[in-house]
Amino acid sequence: MKTPIVAPSILAADFANLQREIEMLNASQADWIHLDIMDGLFVPNISFGMPVCKAIRKYAKKPLDFHLMIEKPERYAKEFKDLGASVISVHLEACPHLHRNIQQIKSLGCKAGVAINPHTAVSLLEPIIQEIDLVCLMSVNPGFGGQMFIESTFEKVKALRNLIDSKNAHALIEIDGGVNSANARELVQIGADVLVAGSFVFNAINPHQIIEDLKRLD
Numbered sequence: 674m675k676t677p678i679v680a681p682s683i684l685a686a687d688f689a690n691l692q693r694e695i696e697m698l699n700a701s702q703a704d705w706i707h708l709d710i711m712d713g714l715f716v717p718n719i720s721f722g723m724p725v726c727k728a729i730r731k732y733a734k735k736p737l738d739f740h741l742m743i744e745k746p747e748r749y750a751k752e753f754k755d756l757g758a759s760v761i762s763v764h765l766e767a768c769p770h771l772h773r774n775i776q777q778i779k780s781l782g783c784k785a786g787v788a789i790n791p792h793t794a795v796s797l798l799e800p801i802i803q804e805i806d807l808v809c810l811m812s813v814n815p816g817f818g819g820q821m822f823i824e825s826t827f828e829k830v831k832a833l834r835n836l837i838d839s840k841n842a843h844a845l846i847e848i849d850g851g852v853n854s855a856n857a858r859e860l861v862q863i864g865a866d867v868l869v870a871g872s873f874v875f876n877a878i879n880p881h882q883i884i885e886d887l888k889r890l891d
């Protein structure tokens with residue numbers, strides 16, 4: 674089985690000890706650091722903004738994967754790029770001009786991702802799948818960490834894998850929400866490339882071991 678990219682979500686970290694948490698990830702086998710930006714409008718929660726991103730960037734030695742759960746993300750794409758973003762994902766449901774958003778992110782030199790909510794059909798990605806570098810499949814309703822994985826995500830992963838392969842597209846499939854040792858193996862087996870894990874990593878007694886286990890699923 675292929676080795677997934679593991680992207681711990683900093684939302685579940687201890688914010689009172691952010692430097693320590695980032696240094697823990699730097700020393701771990703984590704591939705990316707996932708940053709959940711929530712505006713209290715698109716999702717019913719506010720997470721953190723630019724000053725915290727700046728602090729994360731100061732210590733992070735891994736690529737930063739920004740998941741923008743915000744309205745009008747074009748207002749901030751450049752700032753996130755300047756804050757070290759390697760990947761910027763915007764929500765299909767928040768972007769009436771999604772193609773333009775993708776063009777903007779790519780023109781900044783970042784990988785462009787599109788996130789879709791659990792109720793959003795994979796088929797809606799068909800017109801833009803060849804333009805994007807990553808699809809973030811939400812396996813919980815966005816807005817909060819620590820929620821239960823929604824089982825119907827498995828079928829969406831299969832549908833997305835078929836769509837990407839049938840179009841000879843290159844987008845990575847990222848799974849976000851409720852990822853743990855009970856679902857990770859099947860997700861990768863059916864085509865997931867990137868596993869985002871928040872509470873499963875940061876609430877663990879040994880986060881290094883959890884990250885290692887997510888990478889070695891055989």
Ligand SMILES: O=C(CO)[C@@H](O)[C@H](O)COP(=O)(O)O
Pocket residue numbers: 682684685707709740813814815816817818819820849850851852869870871872873
């Ligand atoms: O985007 C989100 C939630 O909206 C996710 O990135 C979660 O923060 C992942 O955390 P866990 O579900 O793994 O705790």
